[in-house]
Amino acid sequence: TIIAIIIIIAIITIIAIIIITVIITIITRKARFETSLLVQSWKLSYSDIEMVSAKGSKKGSSVSVSMKYVCTHGKAYTCLGTATQQQIFSDVGYYRGVLVAIKHIRKEHVQVSREILLEFNQLKDIAHDNLNVFVGACTEPPNICLVWHYCNKGSIQDIIMNDEVKLDAVFKLSFLMDIAKGMIYMHKSHLHSHGNLKSSNCLVDSRWLVRITDYGLPSFSSGQFFDESEQDAYRRKLWTAPELLRENIPPKNGSQKGDVYSFAIVAYEIITRSEPFPFDLMTARDAVNRVRNGESIPFRPCLPETTDVGKAVLDLLRACWHEVPEHRPNFNQVRTVLKRQANGEINIMDSVLNLMEKYAYNLEEIVEERTQQLLEEKKKTDRLLYRMLPSTVAEQLKIGRTVKPESYDQATVYFSDIVGFATLASDSNPMQIVDFLNDLYSCFDVIIAQHDVYKVETIGDAYMVVSGVPVRNGQRHAAEIANVSLDLLSSVLSLRIRHRPNIQIQLRVGIHTGPVVAGVVGLTMPRYCLFGDTVNMAARMESSGKPLHIHVSKQSYIAISEIGGYEMTLRGEMNVKGKGLQTTYWLHGKAGYTKPLPPLEL
Structure with missing residues (x-):
């Protein structure tokens, strides 16, 4: 009985302790909670x-x-x-x-x-x-x-x-x-x-x-x-x-x-x-x-x-x-x-990394493809640039160098125009004139590409070509211009004007040999130009010549004769504006030349 009483008392004591502990814990937690509310840790200044x-x-x-x-x-x-x-x-x-x-x-x-x-x-x-x-x-x-x-x-x-x-x-x-x-x-x-x-x-x-x-x-x-x-x-x-x-x-x-x-x-x-x-x-x-x-x-x-x-x-x-x-x-x-x-x-980041990984696998192929495309575009750009300027000059401009004017001791200049072009232009509309000049110069450009010459410029119906500039070619410049002159003169015999098919193109050519100075002029659309008395003399040879004839100065006659094989006839002395009396010649053939040429009229 005493033992039972002791056990009951012990149980009651334990229960009381547990209850008191729980109460104290609850009170403590509540106090802490209330304290945390009052602390206001969320509050900022x-x-x-x-x-x-x-x-x-x-x-x-x-x-x-x-x-x-x-x-x-x-x-x-x-x-x-x-x-x-x-x-x-x-x-x-x-x-x-x-x-x-x-x-x-x-x-x-x-x-x-x-x-x-x-x-x-x-x-x-x-x-x-x-x-x-x-x-x-x-x-x-x-x-x-x-x-x-x-x-x-x-x-x-x-x-x-x-x-x-x-x-x-x-x-x-x-x-x-x-x-x-x-x-x-x-x-x-x-x-x-x-x-x-x-x-x-x-x-x-x-x-x-x-x-x-x-x-x-x-x-x-x-x-x-x-x-x-x-x-x-x-x-x-x-x-x-x-x-x-x-x-x-x-x-x-x-x-x-x-x-x-x-x-x-x-x-x-x-x-x-x-x-x-x-x-x-x-x-x-x-x-x-x-x-x-x-x-x-x-x-x-x-x-x-x-x-x-x-x-x-x-x-x-x-x-x-x-x-x-x-x-x-x-x-x-x-x-x-x-x-x-x-x-x-x-996971977005995983998706992005996967895409990057897939891209990395193909990166070498893509880079090679893009590089090839870049090279092709560069070639197209270079081809266009080389059509506008000599390749040696273009290369200097591409690397940022200033192209200095250069003197050439000997070069041969070709000038030509169309006799009666003013009359033809007045009887045609602008679109017809553009088509005509495009047909003419496209034909000329194909021919001069077969010779060691450089097309300087075209102004209206005027066509200017030089040999020996910008690349020196020894004494061959006179022969190259003589060959081009014969080929261009032969080409106009069969070339017809689209809107005037019955009219024969009257090409008049003049050539002269002598020293020139060449250089790049301008920053926007730069032009490679020739300067000097040789250019003026070649223009005089053209303007004082005849339709479907090649008028040659004495200097060009001497240079062509030294090479040999060309058929030239003395025209005689004539008064050239600004130059006085000058002995000039007609170039009308070449040994072994088989293309058709107009007859020489003395």
Whole structure:
């Protein structure tokens, strides 16, 4: 009996100790909890934030702005002048060295109640890869604001409205999967739901990971005054579920099924890269009212028949924005469908690395192909350049050297024109003249390419050729010009004018041998020109000659005679303008020359 009494007393004592311990533990935990509420570890001082100025830099730094523009939604974008050209999509600053986004709360003052303290305390415990990190809040007017980690790619809305960003199916499915995973965690947490899910609240960080923001704190955020138009107020409701639109006082934190509806609208924006409703045909107020009214066929965004993310995702969207909340899937089911469609989990960085790896395999082949294309383009450019300038001169200009004028002791210059060209031009229209000269000079260009000569220029019907310049060829320059003269004269016998086929082209040729100076003139469309009395004399030989004859000066006659084999006849002395009496000759043949030539008329 005594032993039983002792045992009972011991049991009672143990139970009492346990009860007392539990009570003390509960009291201690509650005290600690109350203490943590009073500590307000989430509270920040606005002065501790180094604001990024309007010029895109921290106070006191030298970083400058390189670009600023305004998007279609009226949000200002500023580009920091860093090596990565970082875009700033909201009010930002640096808090303890970390770039943060600042969301201003439109209130004149905030009464920090126990309910608000509980909200902040809960928010500090949230940690998930797809939920943006809450840094803290400032509650002192006029700088009442929330501070979040900054995501430098902007929001989903910013990305889908930027045509320069290319989004394939992998990116779109990855964005949807990230949102679904973040919402799964949120719905299982003490937050229970988001209540304000929309594309502008889905941010994208530097690793292209979607982080949901602006969650929690319904009491702290409520009661704000918005200086906005009626259309802007309705635009904020485009992502709200119809059952919540119909409530006079909807829940501050929304509902889980309402979040699923909001997800469907965001998914539509991502898939189609467009706004939820066609605002060129209706206003935001009309769209919200039609969703709220619950038409016989519920009003929703118009889905495309096909998409790069697959038909299963389109069916998922239809289920997510179902009129009846109970018929909408939860986010676990949403993730399952997306995972099946993507053949597993998606990681954007892994996808990018895989693409880079595939590209690396083909890089050598691509580089070789591009190099070959570059060489072909260079050859085309060089061919065009060599047609405009001598190759030796062109090579010097390509390497940036100045081409100095050069003297040549001996060269032979050829001049020719068309007798009666002025009359022909007056009887023809400009297009006919262009066609005629093009036919004539194309024929001449083919012939001179077979000889060691260089075409200096063409002016109207005048055609000028030289040999011995820019490449010296000893004594052959006179023979080369003599050969060209005979070939060109022979060619015009069979060449006909398209619009005057019965007219014989009357080519008149003059050649002269002597010293010249050659050089490049001009920077824009540079010309390789000849200068000196030899050029003038060759022009005089041409102008004082006869149609279908080759007029040769005495100097050219001597140079050609030294080579031998050419048929030349004395014309006699004639008065050459500026030169006085000059002995000149006719060149009318060559030993073994078989091409037809016009008869010599003395």
